[in-house]
Amino acid sequence: MSVALGSTRPLVVRTTPVDDPGDLFTRLPETAPYAWTRHGEGLVGWGEAVRVAVPPGPRRFDWARDRLSAMFAEALVEDDVVAPGSGPVAFGSFTFDPESPGSVLVVPRTILARRDGRAWLTTVGEQRLGTVTPLRDPGRIRYGDGSLTAPEWEHAVARAVRRIRSGLLEKTVLARDLTATAERPIDVRLLLSRLARRYPECYTFSCSGLVGATPELLVRRTGETVESLVLAGTIPRGTDRADDMARGTALFDSEKDRYEHTCAVESVREALGPLCSELKIPEVPELLVLSNVQHLASPVTGRLSAGASVLDVVAAMHPTAAVGGTPTEAALEVIRELEGMDRAGYAGPVGWIDARGDGEWGIALRCAQIEGVNARLFAGCGIMGDSDPASELAEAQAKLRVMQYALEG
Ligand SMILES: C=C(O[C@H]1C=CC=C(C(=O)O)[C@@H]1O)C(=O)O
Numbered sequence: 001m002s003v004a005l006g007s008t009r010p011l012v013v014r015t016t017p018v019d020d021p022g023d024l025f026t027r028l029p030e031t032a033p034y035a036w037t038r039h040g041e042g043l044v045g046w047g048e049a050v051r052v053a054v055p056p057g058p059r060r061f062d063w064a065r066d067r068l069s070a071m072f073a074e075a076l077v078e079d080d081v082v083a084p085g086s087g088p089v090a091f092g093s094f095t096f097d098p099e100s101p102g103s104v105l106v107v108p109r110t111i112l113a114r115r116d117g118r119a120w121l122t123t124v125g126e127q128r129l130g131t132v133t134p135l136r137d138p139g140r141i142r143y144g145d146g147s148l149t150a151p152e153w154e155h156a157v158a159r160a161v162r163r164i165r166s167g168l169l170e171k172t173v174l175a176r177d178l179t180a181t182a183e184r185p186i187d188v189r190l191l192l193s194r195l196a197r198r199y200p201e202c203y204t205f206s207c208s209g210l211v212g213a214t215p216e217l218l219v220r221r222t223g224e225t226v227e228s229l230v231l232a233g234t235i236p237r238g239t240d241r242a243d244d245m246a247r248g249t250a251l252f253d254s255e256k257d258r259y260e261h262t263c264a265v266e267s268v269r270e271a272l273g274p275l276c277s278e279l280k281i282p283e284v285p286e287l288l289v290l291s292n293v294q295h296l297a298s299p300v301t302g303r304l305s306a307g308a309s310v311l312d313v314v315a316a317m318h319p320t321a322a323v324g325g326t327p328t329e330a331a332l333e334v335i336r337e338l339e340g341m342d343r344a345g346y347a348g349p350v351g352w353i354d355a356r357g358d359g360e361w362g363i364a365l366r367c368a369q370i371e372g373v374n375a376r377l378f379a380g381c382g383i384m385g386d387s388d389p390a391s392e393l394a395e396a397q398a399k400l401r402v403m404q405y406a407l408e409g
Helices: 060-073 152-165 188-198 242-251 254-277 311-319 327-338 389-408
Strands: 011-016 035-037 040-047 049-055 075-081 089-093 104-107 111-114 118-124 141-145 173-182 203-207 210-214 219-220 225-236 276-280 286-288 295-305 347-353 360-361 367-372 374-383
Touching: 011 060, 035 060, 035 188, 040 089, 060 104, 060 311, 075 295, 089 203, 089 286, 104 311, 141 311, 141 389, 152 173, 152 286, 152 327, 152 374, 152 389, 173 254, 188 203, 188 210, 188 367, 188 389, 203 347, 203 360, 210 360, 210 389, 219 311, 225 242, 225 254, 225 389, 242 254, 242 286, 254 276, 254 311, 254 374, 311 360, 367 389, 374 389
Parallel strands: 011 075
Antiparallel strands: 011 118, 035 040, 035 203, 040 111, 049 104, 089 104, 089 347, 111 118, 141 173, 173 374, 203 210, 210 367, 219 225, 219 360, 225 295, 276 295, 286 295, 347 360, 367 374
């Protein structure tokens, strides 16, 4: 099923260079902003020229690719920039579970981009300048439990640990949700600005109400080159520099975290290997230090052997063991049974694709689904046979603080 807003005639797309627009978020109108940025660069969009509801099912990525290829192939495009992200672009968010509804692709009416010293504006159809209103504060935020209370979630972690120890699987990832209610409608632009300022290393995203700052790049495709940043293994930040360094070292030396990380790296190797003629994965991870936590991180690069689009690569990679587990099917079964919730877009792929098949997709972590005054926040942790439920809860709380900060400032 697909729903096209506006005309079903070919899209008329025009991309022109523009002067450096500065902070991209200051150009966004309040209604339905789209974003994918890091270190002040990337794409923001607004208005909806086309919205496509992707039907659930195991072939949803292929369906989405075919639908977009057909739409982009018949578009009338004038592109004076010709760079990844110029010409027609769709933002997208896919649910974690292929059987859950809610996966969506949107071609914004206007996209403003800034990258490598260049900036450009893409318009689809008639140009309508969105009115930029001042950012609005949502007022006091009240939090509530999501599907499980904290003790219930610890209990679920303990059950997962028992399953792992019984030999049914090696690793799973359990997530929890929190609800938040604001006094006034939540202005997504305010969340984006706060997230980008505090988490410049992360990819700040907004797509159809799913808003967050993820450190985990699932895949960037630029022509034949693919890049990914595999994360798994986490420790909260320390209280001072010495404590921070000690924790970083402990994370690096932790057998549990190193093995958890290896599972995630191997799942990426398995997924990318068949698509690539060349794949470089470092033997030893590095530390990624964020404002709230530190992660074990492995930057991966590869050369695509056949003309796979970024969505084909996403299809092959999702779900990695950083958000699913090892082996995948057994881990997903444990998640379905123990989490007691639908993850919706959390831990699913989020990002953008252009008509050349280039694009950037992250794993939607450190995020919330926003609707009016309501938000649903998510965070999860890799669970191993020696996981301690209380430490996993503390880690989940540290991850939830990203969106709590975005809401409260
Ligand atoms: C599942 C999440 O994080 C994943 C990514 C990085 C580190 C993780 C960990 O150490 O557990 C998780 O695998 C989340 O942030 O909700």
